[in-house]
Amino acid sequence: xxxxxxxxxxxxxxxxxxxxxxxxxxxxxxxxxxxxxxxxxxxxxxxxxxxxxxxxxxxxxxxxxxxxxxxxxxxxxxxxxxxxxxxxxxxxxxxxxxxxxxxxxxxxxxxxxxxxxxxxxxxxxxxxxxxxxxxxxxxxxxxxxxxxxxxxxxxxxxxxxxxxxxxxxxxxxxxxxxxxxxxxxxxxxxxxxxxxxxxxxxxxxxxxxxxxxxxxxxxxxxxxxxxxxxxxxxxxxxxxxxxxxxxxxxxxxxxxxxxxxxxxxxxxxxxxxxxxxxxxxxxxxxxxxxxxxxxxxxxxxxxxxxxxxxxxxxxxxxxxxxxxxxxxxxxxxxxxxxxxxxxxxxxxxxxxxxxxxxxxxxxxxxxxxxxxxxxxxxxxxxxxxxxxxxxxxxxxxxxxxxxxxxxxxxxxxxxxxxxxxxxxxxxxxxxxxxxxxxxxxxxxxxxxxxxxxxxxxxxxxxxxxxxxxxxxxxxxxxxxxxxxxxxxxxxxxxxxxxxxxxxxxxxxxxxxxxxxxxxxxxxxxxxxxxxxxxxxxxxxxxxxxxxxxxxxxxxxxxxxxxxxxxxxxxxxxxxxxxxxxxxxxxxxxxxxxxxxxxxxxxxxxxxxxxxxxxxxxxxxxxx
Numbered sequence: 001x002x003x004x005x006x007x008x009x010x011x012x013x014x015x016x017x018x019x020x021x022x023x024x025x026x027x028x029x030x031x032x033x034x035x036x037x038x039x040x041x042x043x044x045x046x047x048x049x050x051x052x053x054x055x056x057x058x059x060x061x062x063x064x065x066x067x068x069x070x071x072x073x074x075x076x077x078x079x080x081x082x083x084x085x086x087x088x089x090x091x092x093x094x095x096x097x098x099x100x101x102x103x104x105x106x107x108x109x110x111x112x113x114x115x116x117x118x119x120x121x122x123x124x125x126x127x128x129x130x131x132x133x134x135x136x137x138x139x140x141x142x143x144x145x146x147x148x149x150x151x152x153x154x155x156x157x158x159x160x161x162x163x164x165x166x167x168x169x170x171x172x173x174x175x176x177x178x179x180x181x182x183x184x185x186x187x188x189x190x191x192x193x194x195x196x197x198x199x200x201x202x203x204x205x206x207x208x209x210x211x212x213x214x215x216x217x218x219x220x221x222x223x224x225x226x227x228x229x230x231x232x233x234x235x236x237x238x239x240x241x242x243x244x245x246x247x248x249x250x251x252x253x254x255x256x257x258x259x260x261x262x263x264x265x266x267x268x269x270x271x272x273x274x275x276x277x278x279x280x281x282x283x284x285x286x287x288x289x290x291x292x293x294x295x296x297x298x299x300x301x302x303x304x305x306x307x308x309x310x311x312x313x314x315x316x317x318x319x320x321x322x323x324x325x326x327x328x329x330x331x332x333x334x335x336x337x338x339x340x341x342x343x344x345x346x347x348x349x350x351x352x353x354x355x356x357x358x359x360x361x362x363x364x365x366x367x368x369x370x371x372x373x374x375x376x377x378x379x380x381x382x383x384x385x386x387x388x389x390x391x392x393x394x395x396x397x398x399x400x401x402x403x404x405x406x407x408x409x410x411x412x413x414x415x416x417x418x419x420x421x422x423x424x425x426x427x428x429x430x431x432x433x434x435x436x437x438x439x440x441x442x443x444x445x446x447x448x449x450x451x452x453x454x455x456x457x458x459x460x461x462x463x464x465x466x467x468x469x470x471x472x473x474x475x476x477x478x479x480x481x482x483x484x485x486x487x488x489x490x491x492x493x494x495x496x497x498x499x500x501x502x503x504x505x506x507x508x509x510x511x512x513x514x515x516x517x518x519x520x521x522x523x524x525x526x527x528x529x530x531x532x533x534x535x536x537x538x539x540x541x542x543x544x545x546x547x548x549x550x551x552x553x554x555x556x557x558x559x560x561x562x563x564x565x566x567x568x569x570x571x572x573x574x575x576x577x578x579x580x581x582x583x584x585x586x587x588x589x590x591x592x593x594x595x596x597x598x599x600x601x602x603x604x605x606x607x608x609x610x611x612x613x614x615x616x617x618x619x620x621x622x623x
Contacts, residue, residue, distance in 0.1 A: 004367070004368035004441075005043060005316070006043050006044065006085070007041075007043070007315070007316050007368040008021060008047035008316060009049045009052075010041055010315075010361060011031040011033045011039065012033070012357070012361050012362055013034075013035070014035075014355060014356040015033070015034055015355045015356070016355025016357055017029065020317050021047060022317075023317045025317070027350070030063055031063060032059050033053075033059060036359055037358055037360040038054060038359075039053065039081065040052065040082050040083045040095070040362050041364075044090075048061075051114075052362070054072075054074065055074025056072045058070075058112070066122065067121070067122040068122055068126065069123050072097055073127045074108075075136075078136050078311070079139065079201060079360070081095060081096065081097045082095075082151070083363075084151060084166055084365060086170070087147045087167055091113055091114045092111060093112040094109050094111055094166060095112065096140075096151055098153070099127075106130065106131050107134050107162075108130060109128050109130065110125060112124070134153045134155060134162075135153070135202070136200055137154050137200050137201055137203075138152075138153055138202065139151075139203055139211075139363070140204070140366065141208040142208065142239065142365065143165065143167075143239055143240070146394075147167070148167040149365060150166075150204075150239065150242055151165075151166060156184060157185060159179055160179050161177070161179075161235075161244045163176040176241065180235060180245050182215045182247070182249065183215075185216055200213065200214040200215065201213075201214045201258050201259050203261060204237060206264075206265060206368075208237060209239075209265055210234060210236065210261065211236075211244060212235075212270075213259075214231075214256050214259060215232065230253065230255070230256040231250060231251040232250040232253060232268075233249055248287045250270070250280065250290075253270050254272055254273050255273055256271065256272045257271045258271040260314055260320055261314065262337045263318045263336065263370060263371040264390040266281065266282055267279055267280065267336055269312050269320060269336065271312060271322075273299075275308060276309075277297050277299075277322065278296055278297070279295050279340065297340065297341060298331075307324035307325070307327055307347075308324065308325040309323065309324065310323035310324065310325040310357065310358065311323035311359065311361045313361035314336070314366075316368060318336070320333035321361065323358075323359070324348075324357050325358060325359060328351060329350060329351055329352060330348075331346060331348060331349050332350060333346075334346060371441065371443060372394075372398070372432050373389070373390045373391070373443065374445070375387070379448060379521070379522065380519075380523035381425050381452065383421075384419050385420050385449075386419045387430075397435045398416065398432060398433060399413075400412060400432055402428060402430050403428040403429045407420070407421075424449070425450060425451055425481075426448070426449060427446050427449075428448075430446075430447045431443070448521050450482065450522070451480055451519070451523065452519070453478065453517045453525050454477055454525065455516070455526050456475075456515075456527050457473055457475050457513075457529070458476055459473055459474075459513075459529060463564055464533060465534055465602055465606030469504050469505055470503075473488060473502075473503065473513065473515075474499070475499045477527075479517075479519055482519055483519070484518055484520065487515075487516045488501060488513070488514070488515055489514040489515075490503050490505075490511065491512045491514070492507075505531075508533045509532075509533055510531070510532050512530055513528065513529050514527070515528075532564065534563065534606060536567060536608045537562040537563055538598055538599075538609055540556055540596075540612070541556075542555065542556055542596070543555035545614050545615060547614075548616075549616055549618055554588070554614060556571065556585075556586065557582070558583065558598060560582055566602070567601070568601045569582055569599070570600075571597070572596070572597040573594065573596055574594030574597070575588060575592075575594055588616045590616070593613055593614070594616065596614055597611045
């Protein structure tokens with residue numbers, strides 16, 4: 001369900017419209033608006049249409065001109081108009097407009113009173129000047145007090161951002177000015193007395209924490225054309241103070257045309273190259289990580305269905321809609337909070353019923369699109385499932401419903417970070433009901449609780465000789481439902497991903513072989529077994545290698561620590577004496593030098609020999 005129903009109705013382009021009462025929008029064909037770009041629509045808290053406007057005209061809910069609703073000083077541009085209800089009032093609305101090619105006349109506002117003309121509204125104050133020479137970007141977001149609204153613009157030929165506060169006392173005449181980021185350069189033509197470029201999208205994230213601004217910072221003349229080199233400034237915004245800071249520039253977006261944030265503010269979408277859409281992960285970490293996270297999620301360039309992307313706008317159903325200039329369809333990003341292709345871009349998704357999309361969707365207070373989003377970690381049976389909110393700044397209180405009736409009183413929670421142990425496997429429709437500023441909003445996600453697989457494998461022989469080792473590992477894992485994938489780690493920095501695999505080790509030693517089994521729903525188990533690779537040790541010790549003939553007694557001890565228990569030992573003591581003991585004592589009968597040989601045998605292939613000399617000296621004759 002959707003709480004912020006003020007953005008339920010959209011009128012845009014040439015007689016195009018959408019209603020977002022349901023998750024899938026209904027096409028509206030009754031609109032009177034026909035504009036190349038720049039428009040706004042406003043509904044009441046119940047989603048009933050109040051009025052809509054281009055930069056120059058206002059239409060009431062009967063689709064006729066509002067009284068005194070023509071002659072607005074709003075220029076054709078990407079974002080020349082936005083409608084903001086006066087906080088604390090149910091009838092007064094401010095229309096902020098940007099006037100003039102090149103925005104020489106700048107920012108103005110008009111006021112509508114919906115109590116007049118039998119509820120059809122009337123413009124009671126029109127074209128009140130605020131300041132001049134602004135770019136074409138105009139956006140708005142709620143103040144941290146949950147009542148007032150910030151209206152944000154960017155000064156032309158400057159890096160100054162203006163944040164105007166509209167409260168129940170009206171418009172504050174002293175805007176908050178932040179000097180940050182890159183100046184939006186324009187070239188002044190003294191003959192026509194205009195500045196170019198005249199536009200550059202400016203968007204604030206629904207949670208109010210980030211602002212994205214398309215910047216034109218270089219210009220080159222070529223005959224009668226001007227080429228722009230845009231990039232995107234990404235800035236932090238403080239909804240309490242109205243200050244912008246910490247600018248990060250995203251470059252390489254040739255012909256960047258539109259920007260938009262995902263509902264939870266974690267992703268930034270940028271259109272570039274006329275027909276491409278890139279996604280950036282704002283939670284990637286450092287500035288360089290955010291820049292490097294850019295992924296192309298869609299391109300229609302070079303195809304028969306090529307479309308020029310004119311705008312990207314989030315809707316109250318949590319989806320992002322993509323304008324296709326001059327087309328009878330628009331596209332959609334179905335899951336914009338998800339990374340990469342998991343956001344599910346759908347080309348030509350919505351037919352406009354004969355209406356035509358042009359260069360812009362309606363502009364709204366971006367706070368209307370904040371949608372509570374939660375993550376679930378630990379979704380395997382008998383695990384504890386932990387739930388976390390991506391953002392709690394727009395939440396006064398909440399209720400979780402886990403759809404697990406067998407859990408009794410544990411089936412609900414009012415914690416901001418609850419946990420739950422589900423009583424069985426299956427799909428649970430977990431719902432999060434959020435209360436904010438007197439409104440209610442609900443998010444429902446399917447949480448699948450799945451069984452763990454059982455991990456196991458067999459080995460042809462877990463102890464082998466280095467010279468000829470060939471281990472065969474065979475998966476014998478199982479899962480009661482679904483499928484699984486597996487990964488082998490052989491303990492020597494090598495791996496494999498097939499059911500049965502042969503592996504040979506290059507050095508002797510003990511190695512832990514680990515098989516990790518992952519179910520198709522993310523439940524993971526592992527099994528570890530040890531293998532031994534031997535290179536028989538032929539070392540042995542001798543008590544004293546040089547002795548006298550009389551009373552000589554040599555003690556020989558084979559090295560058994562580095563050999564398996566099943567190793568066989570063969571001694572040749574050099575005087576025709578042999579033994580198969582691991583240790584022995586021997587007395588030589590005559591003086592000489594003897595070559596002692598130890599043959600070590602682990603299996604038919606694992607054999608080696610070691611030798612050492614001993615010395616038996618003749619005894620002296622006393623006289």
